[in-house]
Structures are given as structure tokens and as C-alpha cells.
Amino acid sequence: MAAKTVPRLVAGAWRAPDAGRVLEVRDPADLRRVVALVPAMTAAEVAELFDAAERGAVAWAAESPLRRAEVLTGAARLLRQRADEITADLVAEMGKTRAEAAGEAAKSADFLDYYASFARRPYGSLLADARPSTSMSTRTEPLGVVVLVTPWNDPLLTPARKLAPALIAGNAVVLKPATETPLSALHLARALHDAGLPAGVLGVAVGRSAGIGDALLDDPRVAAVSFTGSTAVGRGLQRRLAGRDVRVQTEMGGKNATAVLADADLGLAASTVAAAAFGQTGQRCTATSRVVVDRAVAGELTESLIGAARACRVGPGEDAATTTGPLVSAAHRTDVLEHLTLARKEGAKLLTGGEVPAEGHGCFLTPAVLGGVTRTMAIWRDEVFGPVVAVHVVDGFDEAVEAVNDSAYGLAAAVFTTNLRHANEFAARARTGQVAVNLPTTGWDVHLPFGGFGDSGSPFKEQGAEALRFYTRVKTVAVAW
Structure with missing residues (x-):
């Protein structure tokens, strides 16, 4: 054509x-x-x-x-x-x-x-x-x-x-x-x-x-x-x-975090975080890029995220079976790959994804999950703008809130919990323009005020x-x- x-x-x-x-x-x-x-x-x-x-x-x-x-x-x-x-x-x-x-x-x-x-x-x-x-x-x-x-x-x-x-x-x-x-x-x-x-x-x-x-x-x-x-x-x-x-x-920019507490509905949390992290190939300012998870449920949640990443169908957007399209350009894909390389060099573990398919002429990249992420790593601080989620383990609610707020950005944050006090306290303490409880960091309707704090x-x-x-x-x- x-x-x-x-x-x-x-x-x-x-x-x-x-x-x-x-x-x-x-x-x-x-x-x-x-x-x-x-x-x-x-x-x-x-x-x-x-x-x-x-x-x-x-x-x-x-x-x-x-x-x-x-x-x-x-x-x-x-x-x-x-x-x-x-x-x-x-x-x-x-x-x-x-x-x-x-x-x-x-x-x-x-x-x-x-x-x-x-x-x-x-x-x-x-x-x-x-x-x-x-x-x-x-x-x-x-x-x-x-x-x-x-x-x-x-x-x-x-x-x-x-x-x-x-x-x-x-x-x-x-x-x-x-x-x-x-x-x-x-x-x-x-x-x-x-x-x-x-x-x-x-x-x-x-x-x-x-x-x-x-x-x-x-x-x-x-x-x-x-x-x-x-x-x-x-x-x-x-x-x-x-x-x-x-x-x-x-x-x-944004470096949006979702906290998953020990009492969370893990099935809901995993599916919601995966959709927010890998939807639109992670190329959304409100995409979830950091997952802060309580140690008590970290293993189960991480395995679920790995499974969700591997289930993504990478391909051209015009294919009805595709769930994850290409990155916008070859240059942008190179930039995302450089973030992954640096993360591994600094000690993070690439648990799945981050691969360039051998066939085709597009800017494809498989969704990636990083484990062992600490708050001193660049992958914790820097916006990637791709299908990459970094998992950081914490102990308890207060440490989770502290980790979520440990960013120069302040666009969106979410928490998964069945504890009403934790839900309301998180909404009060999160230093972001948008806060969600048991919902994704993405998806804000036309009549809802939108915008971030800090570098966002x-x-x-x-x-x-x-x-x-x-x-x-x-x-x-x-x-x-």
C-alpha cells in the first residue's frame, strides 16, 4: 500500500x-x-x-x-x-x-x-x-x-x-x-x-x-x-x-508504584498490575513501573507477574490476537534495553522477558519482570517508558508507603489491601496526584482532574x-x- x-x-x-x-x-x-x-x-x-x-x-x-x-x-x-x-x-x-x-x-x-x-x-x-x-x-x-x-x-x-x-x-x-x-x-x-x-x-x-x-x-x-x-x-x-x-x-514523567500488602487479594493485584505495566507496551505516563510488595506474599505475587508477562502476545497491533504491540521506534527500544542492561549490571535479576524477537522488522520487546531491585538502583529511579516492572520487597505497611514515596516523580500510585484503615491512610500519605485503591495506576476519566506532583x-x-x-x-x- x-x-x-x-x-x-x-x-x-x-x-x-x-x-x-x-x-x-x-x-x-x-x-x-x-x-x-x-x-x-x-x-x-x-x-x-x-x-x-x-x-x-x-x-x-x-x-x-x-x-x-x-x-x-x-x-x-x-x-x-x-x-x-x-x-x-x-x-x-x-x-x-x-x-x-x-x-x-x-x-x-x-x-x-x-x-x-x-x-x-x-x-x-x-x-x-x-x-x-x-x-x-x-x-x-x-x-x-x-x-x-x-x-x-x-x-x-x-x-x-x-x-x-x-x-x-x-x-x-x-x-x-x-x-x-x-x-x-x-x-x-x-x-x-x-x-x-x-x-x-x-x-x-x-x-x-x-x-x-x-x-x-x-x-x-x-x-x-x-x-x-x-x-x-x-x-x-x-x-x-x-x-x-x-x-x-x-x-x-512518572515512576508509578503499586504497593501490594500482605492482606491483598493477590489474584486481583497481579492481573491489575500486569495490565497497568504491560498495556500499551508500557508506554503510558501512568503505567505501573515499580511494585512494592510485602515479604509475606512477595514470592507468590512475583510468580504471578512472571506468568502474566509470559502470557502476553507480542505482535503487530493490527493482529486481533496481539496484546502487546511494538515500541514506538527502534531508538526507543534501544533505550529500554539499555535500562535493562544497567539494572542487571547493578544487581537486579531479569526474571523473564526483555528479549527482542528474532523474526520481523518491528520494534518488538517481550515484557520484562525484574526482581531483587533495591532503592539505590537506577531502575528504581529512572523512567523507562516500556513494558518493564521492577519488584522491591518490604516489611509492613509503613515501609511500603515510604518506598512508594521514594521518587522524584509524583504522578500516580496504587495500593492493594483489604484493610480499610490502610486504604485510607495510604491515600492520605501517598505523595502523588492520583491515588488508587485496589485499582490500576492507569485509567482516569475525562471529568477527573489529572496531574502530578514533583517532577511529574x-x-x-x-x-x-x-x-x-x-x-x-x-x-x-x-x-x-
């Missing part, structure tokens, strides 16, 4: 890539296959997006929130109608299984519908004023032009999670999808465009960050930047934008009503009558 050529969205128009300036999107399940050719935009073309966004922001802010909601719900409807095509492209460019990709497409439409509902909610309030014949109120307003930088692991869902609140609030958006996975974001842009989004309100900057990053971040019209990606890049972004009147939101993110939350705080400012108005 020949690779399709995908145009770019500029000022409400779709433009074909210039000859000779395209990027190849390759299938991680078979690197010989070029899925699509997408534009490799220049800094001058990004400036054109901002020109259009500056005009679009004024018109969009003046629109009724009810009209904005019509566009979002229309786009949600189109995403659902086009779900088969979108799912196929998600599988092809990122390597997810069809079930994972279909779930992402559905959840992305849910984000648009959810934030459309805010059109009928209050966007201000009345306040008392001590002066006679004076009314006092507050109102929320859009910021203007916002830049959204999104990752390759959830290439449709993360743009939808950011775009929906930004648009319902009345902002114009310049979206920068990951170079590895731009097709999904372009599907989202097309749905919004076809649903009636005015020209300029959304522009998509497709290209390598090295070539267009300065143009994206240095433009004086940028009012806010929302970023999802690695902690190293996120911290660099915060430093770069410091001192400017630019609001910054960062959703960064900035104070601004995503999802839920909290997300709108980032994309709006508050104005206080006094009127003497």
Missing part, C-alpha cells in the same frame, strides 16, 4: 506539503513500511499559523460559548463516525493494538463532548460591594493564543484533552504534535475544521522540533504553553519561558473543571448605577 500524503492546516485551509519537504511516518510494527508523508514545516510557516491565530482568537472569543459547543459536539460526532479510519492510523503510526487505539478514539470524542457541556455553565459570579448602587462581578475570559505540545504515546487523546478546554474557553490554538505520530492529531484537526471551526482558530505545526521549536515558543503572541512529555524537556521549557508573561502547564508536573491540572483554570483569566468588574 502506497504511503498517503497528508496536508497541513493553515488559516482554515488544507495545503499540500511543499515538494521535497516531507517527513516519513513509519509503522513501528514493520519499519520498512512508510505509512504517510507529512509536511516538514519551516519557521516562516509557523509564523503564518500565529498570524492566522491572532485573527482567529479575536473572532472566536467573541463567539457565544453555545456556538463553540456546537463545533465541539460536531467534531465529536465526526470522530465517532470516522473511528475505523482513525483507529487504523493510530495502530499504523504508534503501534497500539486495535483495542487500545479504538478506546483512544472513543475517549477523545468524549473530551470534546464533556467540555462542550461547559457552555451552559456559569462563567462568572456576583459579589457583594459595600458601596451603594454598585454591582460587583467576576467573569472569565480566554487568554488569546495558546501553544499545545503533545507526545507520541497518546497522539489523539492528549491533543483532545488539551484542545477541548482551550477551545470552549475561547482561545485560538497552535498545536504541535509529536514528529513520530502526527496523523492522529491531523484527524482531530480535520474533525474540528469540518464541524465549522472558524479559520485561524486552530493551526497544526507539523515538523521537527529542532527546526520549528524556536518559532513556536518565541513568538510574542503566545499567551500560554501546555506541554506533555519528558521531565527533562518540560523543565527546559519552564526555564526558557521564565520571566515572560506566558502561562506554562507541564505534564511530565506543574500545579495546573488537566481534565475536569480544573483544566479550565489554565486556559482562562479572571476579570473583576464594578458598575455604579
Whole structure:
């Protein structure tokens, strides 16, 4: 099948890539296959997006929130109608299984519908004023032009999670999808465009960050930047934008831990941890990568995790039998393998997995379980972002909580226990933005505030009503009558 050529969205128009300036999107399940050719935009073309966004922001802010909601719900409807095509492209460019990709497409439409509902909610309030014949109120307003930088692991869902609140609030958006996975974001842009989004309100900057990053971040019209990606890049972004009147939101890395206590339902714990660790090939910011287990049940739990890892069916995402697809690229697989090599060098035991299948041309890796992990090892501290789980043995509840909190990251944590006191105390003491009891570290719905502490993110939350705080400012108005 020949690779399709995908145009770019500029000022409400779709433009074909210039000859000779395209990027190849390759299938991680078979690197010989070029899925699509997408534009490799220049800094001058990004400036054109901002020109259009500056005009679009004024018109969009003046629109009724009810009209904005019509566009979002229309786009949600189109995403659902086009779900088969979108799912196929998600599988092809990122390597997810069809079930994972279909779930992402559905959840992305849910984000648009959810934030459309805010059109009928209050966007201000009345306040008392001590002066006679004076009314006092507050109102929320859009910021203007916002830049959204999104990752390759959830290439449709993360743009939808950011775009929906930004648009319902009345902002114009310049979206920068990951170079590895731009097709999904372009599907989202097309749905919004076809649903009636005015020209300029959304522009998509497709290209390598090295070539267009300065143009994206240095433009004086940028009012806010929302970023999802690695902690190293996120911290660099915060430093770069410091001192400017630019609001910054960062959703960064994680080293999520699940504690399994001696009284846990071990069958539930093992199956849940395995799904959270190996699902989406471990390429989720909320994936479980550390297992903290009480010594009394460590042997039984570890054996169950080994069995679950070996039961994973590694293969291309388009195969219905596949449960674990490829890693996103050969370079990323090499990085994951280097983490495993270092872990073994430092004394951890590779109990199963971590193998590259001999056949095929994809970026496959069998899910790995590491035992004998101590809190001095790099595998305990560093984000791997692959199907790797590190098992650390503790004695008792207090030691388990201490181990869970022994991380610079603070995104998600979970505990498995049948003790109500331990469940509530764990929720209070875990230093993470999301805490689950007898549930996975993954899987947070559109209306639930999402975001981490420490090296996992900035104070601004995503999802839920909290997300709108980032994309709006508050104005206080006094009127003497």
C-alpha cells in the first residue's frame, strides 16, 4: 500500500506539503513500511499559523460559548463516525493494538463532548460591594493564543484533552504534535475544521522540533504553553519561558508504584498490575513501573507477574490476537534495553522477558519482570517508558508507603489491601496526584482532574473543571448605577 500524503492546516485551509519537504511516518510494527508523508514545516510557516491565530482568537472569543459547543459536539460526532479510519492510523503510526487505539478514539470524542457541556455553565459570579448602587462581578475570559505540545504515546487523546478546554474557553490554538505520530492529531484537526471551526482558530505545526521549536515558543503572541512529555524537556521549557508573561502547564514523567500488602487479594493485584505495566507496551505516563510488595506474599505475587508477562502476545497491533504491540521506534527500544542492561549490571535479576524477537522488522520487546531491585538502583529511579516492572520487597505497611514515596516523580500510585484503615491512610500519605485503591495506576476519566506532583508536573491540572483554570483569566468588574 502506497504511503498517503497528508496536508497541513493553515488559516482554515488544507495545503499540500511543499515538494521535497516531507517527513516519513513509519509503522513501528514493520519499519520498512512508510505509512504517510507529512509536511516538514519551516519557521516562516509557523509564523503564518500565529498570524492566522491572532485573527482567529479575536473572532472566536467573541463567539457565544453555545456556538463553540456546537463545533465541539460536531467534531465529536465526526470522530465517532470516522473511528475505523482513525483507529487504523493510530495502530499504523504508534503501534497500539486495535483495542487500545479504538478506546483512544472513543475517549477523545468524549473530551470534546464533556467540555462542550461547559457552555451552559456559569462563567462568572456576583459579589457583594459595600458601596451603594454598585454591582460587583467576576467573569472569565480566554487568554488569546495558546501553544499545545503533545507526545507520541497518546497522539489523539492528549491533543483532545488539551484542545477541548482551550477551545470552549475561547482561545485560538497552535498545536504541535509529536514528529513520530502526527496523523492522529491531523484527524482531530480535520474533525474540528469540518464541524465549522472558524479559520485561524486552530493551526497544526507539523515538523521537527529542532527546526520549528524556536518559532513556536518565541513568538510574542503566545499567551500560554501546555506541554506533555519528558521531565527533562518540560523543565527546559519552564526555564526558557521564565520571566515572560506566558502561562506554562507541564505534564511530565512518572515512576508509578503499586504497593501490594500482605492482606491483598493477590489474584486481583497481579492481573491489575500486569495490565497497568504491560498495556500499551508500557508506554503510558501512568503505567505501573515499580511494585512494592510485602515479604509475606512477595514470592507468590512475583510468580504471578512472571506468568502474566509470559502470557502476553507480542505482535503487530493490527493482529486481533496481539496484546502487546511494538515500541514506538527502534531508538526507543534501544533505550529500554539499555535500562535493562544497567539494572542487571547493578544487581537486579531479569526474571523473564526483555528479549527482542528474532523474526520481523518491528520494534518488538517481550515484557520484562525484574526482581531483587533495591532503592539505590537506577531502575528504581529512572523512567523507562516500556513494558518493564521492577519488584522491591518490604516489611509492613509503613515501609511500603515510604518506598512508594521514594521518587522524584509524583504522578500516580496504587495500593492493594483489604484493610480499610490502610486504604485510607495510604491515600492520605501517598505523595502523588492520583491515588488508587485496589485499582490500576492507569485509567482516569475525562471529568477527573489529572496531574502530578514533583517532577511529574506543574500545579495546573488537566481534565475536569480544573483544566479550565489554565486556559482562562479572571476579570473583576464594578458598575455604579
